[in-house]
Each structure stands twice: as C-alpha cells, then as structure tokens.
Amino acid sequence: MPDFKYPNQIDELKYGVRLKMMQKPSQQTVTVRRSGDETALPYRSLGSFLPGNGVGGAGTHWNGLNWRPQPEELRLRSHVAENWGEGIIPEGMNLGDYPVSYDELEPHFTHFEKVAGISGKAGNLNGEIQEGGNPFEGWRSEDYPMPQQKRTWDSQKFHDACTAAGYHPFQAPAGIASTAYVNPYGMQMGPCNYCGFCERYGCYQYSKSSPQTAILDALKRMPNFECRTESEVLRVELAEDGRTATGVTYWDEAAQEEVFQPADIVILSSYQLNNVHLMLLSGLGEAYDPLTGQGTLGKSYAYQMNGGVTMFFEDEHFNPFVGHGANGVCIDDFSVNQNDFGALGFIGGSYWRSGTFNGQPIRNMPLPKGTPSWGAGWKDGIGKWYGHAMSIGSHGSHMAYENNHLDLDPTYTDRHGRPLMRMTFNWQDNDLRMNQYMKSMMEPLAASMNPDLMQSGFKGPGAQYDVRPYQTTHNTGGHIMSETAAEGAVNRYCQTWKAHNVFAMGAGNFVQNTQYNPTGLVGGLAYWTVNAIRTQYLSNPRPLV
Amino acid sequence: MKCFLRLAGGLAVLGVVALLAFIYVPVKRTAPSEELAAGWQPEPGQGEYVMHASDCVACHTAPGGEPLAGGRAIASPMGTIWSTNITPDPETGIGGWTLDEFRASLVDGIAADGTHLYPAMPYENYRLMTEADIRALYGYMMNEVEPVRNEVETTSLAFPFNLRFGIRAWNWLALGHASGPSAEIAGTPEARGRYLVEGAGHCAACHSPRTPFMSQDGVTAADGNFLAGGVIDGWNAPALHGDGSALKDWSVAELAAYLATGRNAHSAANGEMGLVVEHSLQHLSDADNLAMAAFLKGLDGDAGGIPETLAANSGSLPEAPADAAGEATAAMLTEAQPGMPEGARLYLDNCSGCHFVTGKGAPEIFPELAGNSLVTGSETGPLLSVILNGADVPPTGKRPMHLVMQGYAERLDDGEIAELASFLRSAWGNDAPAVSAADVAAVRGAAATH
Structure with missing residues (x-):
C-alpha cells in the first residue's frame, strides 16, 4: 500500500507529467477510433483520460469534486418527454431513464458523503432552499458533513460577478477536508493546507477523500478481509450453465502465474474501462453491435463536454499556488434542470466553476494566445502574466449515442494475450451545441469582470475527438443499468443480468453521463447496491429483478 | 585485642549466617488478600479482561511472536531482561504453576521455583489487584490461553545484578504496602x-x-x-x-x-x-x-461530569485558534518575514502544513505542539527521534486509522533539526532548553544501529 510522503509526493515531473500513479499502457490500455470506418490504434501515450493504478486507483489521484446528480438527470428521457416531447431527441441518441430514482438513492448519497468526508453547504435541505447553497440541487436529508471550504481570490471575483449578474453562486462540494474529520467507520481526515497537489497525486496530508482515508485501515481490522496487491484479475469464470460466476482468475505478478480464486459473490470494482473489458472477456453479457442494436455490453459509452474562458488581469494577484482540486465557486444556472431544451436546441447542461486548483509550474502556466511557447518571448510572457490569470470552467453533460461504444479489438492484444478493448468515440452535435451555448453565456460574464485579456476554449461544430490532450477521466457507460435485460448489462441493483452473483460498481453503470464529476453518483450507487446485497441477496441469492 | 578478634570473628560468623539465611531461607508468599466464597467462579470473560487491563501482552510477546509466549527484550539500566513465556506450556511456560505460585508472581515478585523476578515485572502494582481478579486471570491463563512451546532466552545480567537474592532486600523497600486494593473499589x-x-x-x-x-x-x-x-x-x-x-x-x-x-x-x-x-x-x-x-x-480536584460515551464518530472537528501564550509565535509565522529565525523558517517549510502556525494541530490527527510534554520534556531523544524517524499511532477499534508522521532524516541535517527542535521547545509559550546538533547526531546514530 502506498505511503504519500512530503515532499516526495508532490514531485510534479514524476507524478504530474510522468504519471507514476497511472496505468502503464504496456500493462493495460485501449485502442481508439472515432467511427466505425476507422481502424482503431492503441492508446500508447496517456492523454485524454488517466486510469489509475494500484490500491485506491482513481479514488486516490482524483481532484475531490463530489456531486450528486440532479433528480432530472436520473430520469432524463421522461423529463424531456414530459416537457418537450420525445420528438426533440436527436436521432442516434440513446437517451434513457436510470432504473433507480433520486429519492431511492438519497440516503446512500448522504451515507457516502459521510464516509468520504465531503465539505460543502446544503442548498436544498428537505425541500427548503438554503441561502448560500446550490438552489438547483436535488433535496438532501442532511447538510454536508464538513463546512464549506474557504474562497481563493479568483473564486471570490467570480462569486461577485455571478451575484451581480443575478446568478446563484455557491462553494463547490469538495472531497477535501475543511476541518479534521472522523467518518462513520472511525476513519480520519486532516484539514487541507491548500498545497494544490490533488489531481494525479496521493494526499500526504490525509485531506483528500480516498480509500486510504475513508476505509482501508478499517477493513484491515475485519477478520475476513484480505487485500492482495500486485494481482490483476484477467477474467470472471462462469459456471457451466452460465448463470452464476464461480470466481475469478487473476495474474499474480510476484509468482508470475495465473491463480483461480473461488467466490460466492464477485463484485467488479475496478475502473469503468477495466470493468467493461472484464465483462466482455468473461461473457457477462452479449457484446453490443451498433449496426444491429443487439447486445448490451459496451453500449452507451459516454464522456464529458467541457470548455472554459481564461482571463488575464495585469493588476490582480491570484497566487495560483494556493488551492485544491475541488476549490472554487460554482453556479448551476445553466444546468440540466434549468435549461429549456426545446428552445435551446440541445439536451444537456453544465455547471461552471472558478477557483485555482493547482499552481504546478510545468502544467499550469496560462499565457495569452500568441505568446511564444519557448525562448525569450515565452520567458517575458511568464514574467508578465504568471499569477495574473484566472479561469472559469464549464463542465458539461455528455449523452449516450448509438455509435459511441466499446468492444473487443480484432487486432491488438495485451501482455496476457487478451484482446484489448476498442473504444469507438466521437463528439456529437447535441453536446457541441450545448458547449457553444455555454460559451455564449460565459463570455459576457467574463467580460463583466473587466479583464485586460480573455480567451475561450470551447469545442464547436465539427470538432473531432482528440485523444492526446488531457480532458477528463470521467469515462462512463458500457455496462449500463436498465429496466430490462434487453437494454443494458446490469439491473437496478447493479447486478449483472447474466450472472446473478456478479455485481458491477462504478460509472460503467451510467445510462448517460451527467453534467457533474461522477464520484457522488458512483458512491451512492455503490451503497445502494451493497444495501441490496445485504438486505435482499445474501439471504436468498437470486436475480433481484 | 583477643576480645576484639573474638567479637569480630563472631560478627563475621553471624554475617555469613545471615547472608546464607538471606540467600537460602525460603521466602514467604503473601496470603490471598481476601477469602472468596467456596465455589467462587469468575464472570465469563473476566480473566481475559484482566489480562488486557494488566497489559500482559505488551511485554510477554516477542515482535512477530505468539501472544504471551515471551521473548521480548526489555531494556533496563542493568542490562537486557527477556520476558518469559506465560502460556500454560508445562515445560517452557507456566503450565505447572499453582494458584499460590501464580499469585506470588503478581504480588511478591517470586516465581514458582522461588527465584525473585526482576522488577521489570510490575508486581509493586499488581500487588494491589483483588484476589478475584488474580483468580480470574489465573483461570484464563491456564484454561483459555493456548500453550505455546517457546524456550525464551535466559536473562543474564552482569554482576551484581545476576545475584537475584539481592532483589529480596530491594523488595523490603518496594513492597511496604499491603496486598489487595488500596481503597474501596466499587461505588463510584x-x-x-x-x-x-x-x-x-x-x-x-x-x-x-x-x-x-x-x-x-x-x-x-x-x-x-x-x-x-x-x-x-x-x-x-x-x-x-x-x-x-x-x-x-x-x-x-x-x-x-x-x-x-x-x-x-x-x-x-x-x-x-x-x-x-x-x-x-x-x-x-x-x-x-x-x-x-x-x-x-x-487528582487535581473536581473532574466535572463524566460523559457516557467517548470517541464518538463525530464528523467535523474544527481546529483551535492560537491561545494567548501562542499568539506571538503564530503572528511571527503568519508574517513569515525572511529574517525570521532558522528554526521558525524550517517549521513553516516542513511542519506548519499539519501542525499550523498556531502550534495547535488538528483534533485527533495532528498533535498540538504547544504545551506538548514530548516537545518540552527533559528527555529530548523522543522529540528528535520523531523529527528524524517519524512516529505512528497504532490502529484501535474505535479509530482504526494507522496514523503515520513521516520522518525528516533525509531532508534535514543535524544542525537544522537542532534549530527546529529548539524553536519548538520555545515557541507558543513552551519554555524548555535548546538542543544541540550533537544531541541530534546521537539520536540519528542510535536509529542507524537499530
């Protein structure tokens, strides 16, 4: 298990650039293409998304933004049908309702927020709108377990501009501790010191919600718990009738051999891409075919549609080295439940946020467009603009589509001889229109803050997916939840339709992606599933639907 | 002269006789401090509980060894004392011990074979246990602990500490108090x-x-x-x-x-x-x-009310602000002027992220340094060792997290650690003498030999 030591852990070159905590493509990767008529090639150099490696995985190297979805996002097809009619749904969009409601998940969102240790301020407490919180969030039965974080200067400026514009600013919900904290398992967090090394790093301060701070040491005390590191599951083994799993076969890195581990219940809890890959390799469902629409595994892979505006102020000092991954003030005024899809011409929405989240010099040195990228001109630009830039980000929804999907690659294999998983993915007009709408609304707000310079970065019509620049590690879908076995890979309890003793955790369950960072929904679904296993499944193992 | 020689000879003979008697006359074992009713039986679990309360495991278990099977080295000023196997193995443990012999080890410091135990065994204190707890502990040790055959290293201290009869004299000084509890044990x-x-x-x-x-x-x-x-x-x-x-x-x-x-x-x-x-x-x-x-x-007067529970899973625990004694240091660290003392600068660069400019740390996770007895103690070794080698807090039932503070041995040299430690010992109202680079070197060297 890792230990995150200061200052070794905040080595930007090692972790931020060379990605020490991420999977190595030689170990595990995908092939990528943008459409069915391209040949997919291996993702040999990590860029667009960064699957984590080792104990804790993405839960260790994330930024700490912990959101619940809006209730409307979990019944989006019905929300569209009721308000505008199904006629506005673009052709090729797999728009669905989740087979579980916000109200059913609410206690599990609350429990997860306590386990993970989230800092924030309620905006909707049992239906009562709370001053200073997010008025557009779903109802919550309790306030966040820790008070909201402090504001940096950029987020304060953004807050003031939003207030002047009549928007509803609130502090981002953070899996970053604002105080010392003890969770329901007696596990602990220490207050964040705003060092700004969250994403891509483990937290040396015990401040980030992660398996290390929330649960691992508590598990170690359980007499029936064992953690085997350096062990990679290769496939789930099914019984002869294919209706249950008998266990998993894993690769023991130390012994360099395959080991069969028998199991009564198998819970797939690796990263979304790996979960889908394992299910495809193990026959835990029929692979989805976009030409026929048959099959469910690999269906409805989705991502995130993001953009932003950067502003430069000669006379402002933002101290970008002060911050944390979930720092910032947000607005939900352009979110899914606020947007008139019929009038706007798209389905979706985004939340906006402004706040320094790292001041790491190699990767975070925003400069005005046109500044040379090297040499004396670059140095002059750094001298003039370092610490004088702030940005607003738009973090937007991404729908599921017939032609964005995952399957097994016909050509490339991994070091164990297994076919790599193939990702077929491209941007779609609906989400690009949403993004352009955010641009049109964000630029006037940014201009109202009177920067000396400002520049936008929003994908527009015709944009093609580029796997090289980092975008987000919010890969979703592929083993989606569904009402019936014909539509998805798992039922409302995240239990596979194929084998009733196999459950799948994570964002692979998402019917389509929400506008938020996925962790809150992932955590809520996990406790919802665990509750179903404990209260319904253990006493009588069977398909729960 | 003759008379004097006779007297001296007589005294010498008397001395030898006394010494022989001191060495060879069997010691008396203290009787039970109370008579328990015939047919008395401990409550289920009582013996194991007394074992935990007495912390037998800490000394009588070797690192990585079977519980209670002995073999842990206990450093003493007289040399290394090896803890014994107290599982009921008849040959290497205490399987053959009677209740009276077991009791004597707790209240008189005398083993079953009559030898005196070294007072690393805290029989000065166990002497104050009730007969019921001693009996319960005996029953647990004999009947519920698995016998483990484990021959532990024999303690062999240098002369004169290898002469165990000397402890008999020491016990006259140490065991002046009666056996059994010193006061009423129930009621409050x-x-x-x-x-x-x-x-x-x-x-x-x-x-x-x-x-x-x-x-x-x-x-x-x-x-x-x-x-x-x-x-x-x-x-x-x-x-x-x-x-x-x-x-x-x-x-x-x-x-x-x-x-x-x-x-x-x-x-x-x-x-x-x-x-x-x-x-x-x-x-x-x-x-x-x-x-x-x-x-x-x-002990210092009215303790106030006694709460019903402890260490609830309490959620958010805001940190304390600097107190009056700590305000000046907190202000100096907050200003962070380049001319501040080196120890203060090192504190800002290495320590303040967790322990804060207030020296107050954060509840349950980052200890206070202001008024901390480890920081200000007469013994500076532990503070220097914590800075050099780090420290950890063991996982416990209610707080399972294994808290680890990292060490700074690779990052700071002896002079820097001396400056830092001296700063800690004088900041926020702490008032303890400075430490030297030589002090740090000694602790660093000791760690290297472990």
Missing part, C-alpha cells in the same frame, strides 16, 4: 478508576518517579509523588496531576478518548504509551476508560 467510577490505575494498569511503573533505590516513589494515590512524572528508557512519562500535569487542559472525555484510541483533540500516543493503547487500553470498556480518566482528573 472514580473508585473503579483508582483501582485500575493503581493495580492492573500499573501506571505508576512509568508515571511515578523512582526512589534512589529505583523502587516506585508513589504507588497509591495516598503517596505524595504518585504519578508525579517519571523517566523510562529515555522517555518522559509526564506528570498526570499537579502544576506540570500533561492533562492540565484535557477534559475527562478527551483523556478517556486518548486511552481508548491513542489520540484526542490534543495529542497522540506513540512510543511506550502507544504500546499500552495498542495492547491494553483499547480493549477495555468505555466505562473503564472513562473511570480511569475521571480518577486521574480528580
């Missing part, structure tokens, strides 16, 4: 707490000072120096009452949480106290940890 939590602290808990073994003869100076609450602070193996075991009490600013609930979990709003247990928490106190009931806390706080 404080009474129960006193019984546990004085007896099974053997807190005085570390926290009371020692007499010139190395016996405990303060065995019961009736003694003036009881728990007035001691030094063990280079660590300060701080005073638990009085002006210099380490518990001065702690509530009963906070003290009880420290005992049960090794951490509270002020401090964290490491070193010897970490072992006590890990092997003993975390296994006691909330009521008993609260009772001990109430008794200890009561």
Whole structure:
C-alpha cells in the first residue's frame, strides 16, 4: 500500500507529467477510433483520460469534486418527454431513464458523503432552499458533513460577478477536508493546507477523500478481509450453465502465474474501462453491435463536454499556488434542470466553476494566445502574466449515442494475450451545441469582470475527438443499468443480468453521463447496491429483478 | 585485642549466617488478600479482561511472536531482561504453576521455583489487584490461553545484578504496602478508576518517579509523588496531576478518548504509551476508560461530569485558534518575514502544513505542539527521534486509522533539526532548553544501529 510522503509526493515531473500513479499502457490500455470506418490504434501515450493504478486507483489521484446528480438527470428521457416531447431527441441518441430514482438513492448519497468526508453547504435541505447553497440541487436529508471550504481570490471575483449578474453562486462540494474529520467507520481526515497537489497525486496530508482515508485501515481490522496487491484479475469464470460466476482468475505478478480464486459473490470494482473489458472477456453479457442494436455490453459509452474562458488581469494577484482540486465557486444556472431544451436546441447542461486548483509550474502556466511557447518571448510572457490569470470552467453533460461504444479489438492484444478493448468515440452535435451555448453565456460574464485579456476554449461544430490532450477521466457507460435485460448489462441493483452473483460498481453503470464529476453518483450507487446485497441477496441469492 | 578478634570473628560468623539465611531461607508468599466464597467462579470473560487491563501482552510477546509466549527484550539500566513465556506450556511456560505460585508472581515478585523476578515485572502494582481478579486471570491463563512451546532466552545480567537474592532486600523497600486494593473499589467510577490505575494498569511503573533505590516513589494515590512524572528508557512519562500535569487542559472525555484510541483533540500516543493503547487500553470498556480518566482528573480536584460515551464518530472537528501564550509565535509565522529565525523558517517549510502556525494541530490527527510534554520534556531523544524517524499511532477499534508522521532524516541535517527542535521547545509559550546538533547526531546514530 502506498505511503504519500512530503515532499516526495508532490514531485510534479514524476507524478504530474510522468504519471507514476497511472496505468502503464504496456500493462493495460485501449485502442481508439472515432467511427466505425476507422481502424482503431492503441492508446500508447496517456492523454485524454488517466486510469489509475494500484490500491485506491482513481479514488486516490482524483481532484475531490463530489456531486450528486440532479433528480432530472436520473430520469432524463421522461423529463424531456414530459416537457418537450420525445420528438426533440436527436436521432442516434440513446437517451434513457436510470432504473433507480433520486429519492431511492438519497440516503446512500448522504451515507457516502459521510464516509468520504465531503465539505460543502446544503442548498436544498428537505425541500427548503438554503441561502448560500446550490438552489438547483436535488433535496438532501442532511447538510454536508464538513463546512464549506474557504474562497481563493479568483473564486471570490467570480462569486461577485455571478451575484451581480443575478446568478446563484455557491462553494463547490469538495472531497477535501475543511476541518479534521472522523467518518462513520472511525476513519480520519486532516484539514487541507491548500498545497494544490490533488489531481494525479496521493494526499500526504490525509485531506483528500480516498480509500486510504475513508476505509482501508478499517477493513484491515475485519477478520475476513484480505487485500492482495500486485494481482490483476484477467477474467470472471462462469459456471457451466452460465448463470452464476464461480470466481475469478487473476495474474499474480510476484509468482508470475495465473491463480483461480473461488467466490460466492464477485463484485467488479475496478475502473469503468477495466470493468467493461472484464465483462466482455468473461461473457457477462452479449457484446453490443451498433449496426444491429443487439447486445448490451459496451453500449452507451459516454464522456464529458467541457470548455472554459481564461482571463488575464495585469493588476490582480491570484497566487495560483494556493488551492485544491475541488476549490472554487460554482453556479448551476445553466444546468440540466434549468435549461429549456426545446428552445435551446440541445439536451444537456453544465455547471461552471472558478477557483485555482493547482499552481504546478510545468502544467499550469496560462499565457495569452500568441505568446511564444519557448525562448525569450515565452520567458517575458511568464514574467508578465504568471499569477495574473484566472479561469472559469464549464463542465458539461455528455449523452449516450448509438455509435459511441466499446468492444473487443480484432487486432491488438495485451501482455496476457487478451484482446484489448476498442473504444469507438466521437463528439456529437447535441453536446457541441450545448458547449457553444455555454460559451455564449460565459463570455459576457467574463467580460463583466473587466479583464485586460480573455480567451475561450470551447469545442464547436465539427470538432473531432482528440485523444492526446488531457480532458477528463470521467469515462462512463458500457455496462449500463436498465429496466430490462434487453437494454443494458446490469439491473437496478447493479447486478449483472447474466450472472446473478456478479455485481458491477462504478460509472460503467451510467445510462448517460451527467453534467457533474461522477464520484457522488458512483458512491451512492455503490451503497445502494451493497444495501441490496445485504438486505435482499445474501439471504436468498437470486436475480433481484 | 583477643576480645576484639573474638567479637569480630563472631560478627563475621553471624554475617555469613545471615547472608546464607538471606540467600537460602525460603521466602514467604503473601496470603490471598481476601477469602472468596467456596465455589467462587469468575464472570465469563473476566480473566481475559484482566489480562488486557494488566497489559500482559505488551511485554510477554516477542515482535512477530505468539501472544504471551515471551521473548521480548526489555531494556533496563542493568542490562537486557527477556520476558518469559506465560502460556500454560508445562515445560517452557507456566503450565505447572499453582494458584499460590501464580499469585506470588503478581504480588511478591517470586516465581514458582522461588527465584525473585526482576522488577521489570510490575508486581509493586499488581500487588494491589483483588484476589478475584488474580483468580480470574489465573483461570484464563491456564484454561483459555493456548500453550505455546517457546524456550525464551535466559536473562543474564552482569554482576551484581545476576545475584537475584539481592532483589529480596530491594523488595523490603518496594513492597511496604499491603496486598489487595488500596481503597474501596466499587461505588463510584472514580473508585473503579483508582483501582485500575493503581493495580492492573500499573501506571505508576512509568508515571511515578523512582526512589534512589529505583523502587516506585508513589504507588497509591495516598503517596505524595504518585504519578508525579517519571523517566523510562529515555522517555518522559509526564506528570498526570499537579502544576506540570500533561492533562492540565484535557477534559475527562478527551483523556478517556486518548486511552481508548491513542489520540484526542490534543495529542497522540506513540512510543511506550502507544504500546499500552495498542495492547491494553483499547480493549477495555468505555466505562473503564472513562473511570480511569475521571480518577486521574480528580487528582487535581473536581473532574466535572463524566460523559457516557467517548470517541464518538463525530464528523467535523474544527481546529483551535492560537491561545494567548501562542499568539506571538503564530503572528511571527503568519508574517513569515525572511529574517525570521532558522528554526521558525524550517517549521513553516516542513511542519506548519499539519501542525499550523498556531502550534495547535488538528483534533485527533495532528498533535498540538504547544504545551506538548514530548516537545518540552527533559528527555529530548523522543522529540528528535520523531523529527528524524517519524512516529505512528497504532490502529484501535474505535479509530482504526494507522496514523503515520513521516520522518525528516533525509531532508534535514543535524544542525537544522537542532534549530527546529529548539524553536519548538520555545515557541507558543513552551519554555524548555535548546538542543544541540550533537544531541541530534546521537539520536540519528542510535536509529542507524537499530
């Protein structure tokens, strides 16, 4: 298990650039293409998304933004049908309702927020709108377990501009501790010191919600718990009738051999891409075919549609080295439940946020467009603009589509001889229109803050997916939840339709992606599933639907 | 002259006889402190509980060894003492011991074969246990502990400490107190707490000072120096009452949480106290940890109310602001002027992220440095060792997190650590002498040889 030591852990070159905590493509990767008529090639150099490696995985190297979805996002097809009619749904969009409601998940969102240790301020407490919180969030039965974080200067400026514009600013919900904290398992967090090394790093301060701070040491005390590191599951083994799993076969890195581990219940809890890959390799469902629409595994892979505006102020000092991954003030005024899809011409929405989240010099040195990228001109630009830039980000929804999907690659294999998983993915007009709408609304707000310079970065019509620049590690879908076995890979309890003793955790369950960072929904679904296993499944193992 | 020689000869003969008698006349074992009713049986689990309360495991288990099978090296000023196998194995353990022999080891420091135990075994304190607890413990050791065949290394101290009969004389000094509890043990939590602290808990073994003869100076609450602070193996075991009490600013609930979990709003247990928490106190009931806390706080007067629970999973725990004594240091660190002393700068660069400019740390996770007895102790080795090598707090039932503070041996040299430690010992109202680079080098060297 890792230990995150200061200052070794905040080595930007090692972790931020060379990605020490991420999977190595030689170990595990995908092939990528943008459409069915391209040949997919291996993702040999990590860029667009960064699957984590080792104990804790993405839960260790994330930024700490912990959101619940809006209730409307979990019944989006019905929300569209009721308000505008199904006629506005673009052709090729797999728009669905989740087979579980916000109200059913609410206690599990609350429990997860306590386990993970989230800092924030309620905006909707049992239906009562709370001053200073997010008025557009779903109802919550309790306030966040820790008070909201402090504001940096950029987020304060953004807050003031939003207030002047009549928007509803609130502090981002953070899996970053604002105080010392003890969770329901007696596990602990220490207050964040705003060092700004969250994403891509483990937290040396015990401040980030992660398996290390929330649960691992508590598990170690359980007499029936064992953690085997350096062990990679290769496939789930099914019984002869294919209706249950008998266990998993894993690769023991130390012994360099395959080991069969028998199991009564198998819970797939690796990263979304790996979960889908394992299910495809193990026959835990029929692979989805976009030409026929048959099959469910690999269906409805989705991502995130993001953009932003950067502003430069000669006379402002933002101290970008002060911050944390979930720092910032947000607005939900352009979110899914606020947007008139019929009038706007798209389905979706985004939340906006402004706040320094790292001041790491190699990767975070925003400069005005046109500044040379090297040499004396670059140095002059750094001298003039370092610490004088702030940005607003738009973090937007991404729908599921017939032609964005995952399957097994016909050509490339991994070091164990297994076919790599193939990702077929491209941007779609609906989400690009949403993004352009955010641009049109964000630029006037940014201009109202009177920067000396400002520049936008929003994908527009015709944009093609580029796997090289980092975008987000919010890969979703592929083993989606569904009402019936014909539509998805798992039922409302995240239990596979194929084998009733196999459950799948994570964002692979998402019917389509929400506008938020996925962790809150992932955590809520996990406790919802665990509750179903404990209260319904253990006493009588069977398909729960 | 002849007369004188005769007298001298007579005295010599008498001396030899006395010495022979001292060595060879069998010692008397103390009788039970009370008669238990015929057919008395311990409550289920009582014996195991007494074993936990007495912290038998901490000494009688080798690192990585079977519980209670002995073999741990215990450093003493006289040399290394090896703890014995106290599982009921008949040949290498205590399987052949009678109840009377077992009792004598606890209350007289005499083993079954009549030899004197070295007082690393805290029989000065166990002497204060009830006959019922001794009987329960005996029953547990004999019937519930699995016998483990484990021949442990024989303790062989240098002359004169290898002459165990000498301990007989020492015991005349150390065992002046009657066997059995020193006061009423029931009725109030404080009474129960006193019984546990004085007896099974053997807190005085570390926290009371020692007499010139190395016996405990303060065995019961009736003694003036009881728990007035001691030094063990280079660590300060701080005073638990009085002006210099380490518990001065702690509530009963906070003290009880420290005992049960090794951490509270002020401090964290490491070193010897970490072992006590890990092997003993975390296994006691909330009521008993609260009772001990109430008794200890009561030594300085009214302890206030006793809460019903301790160490709740309490959610958000805001950190404390600097207190009056710490304000000047906090202001200096906040200003962070380039001309500040090197120790202060090193603190900002390496320590303030967790312990804050206030020196107050954060509840249950980052210990206070202001007023911390480990920081200001007469023994500087532990503070320097923590800075060099880090420290950890063991996982406990209510607080399963294994808290680790990293070491800075690779990052800071001896001179820097001396500056830093001297700053800590004088910041926020702390008032302890500076340490030198030579002090740091000694601790660094000791760690290297371990």
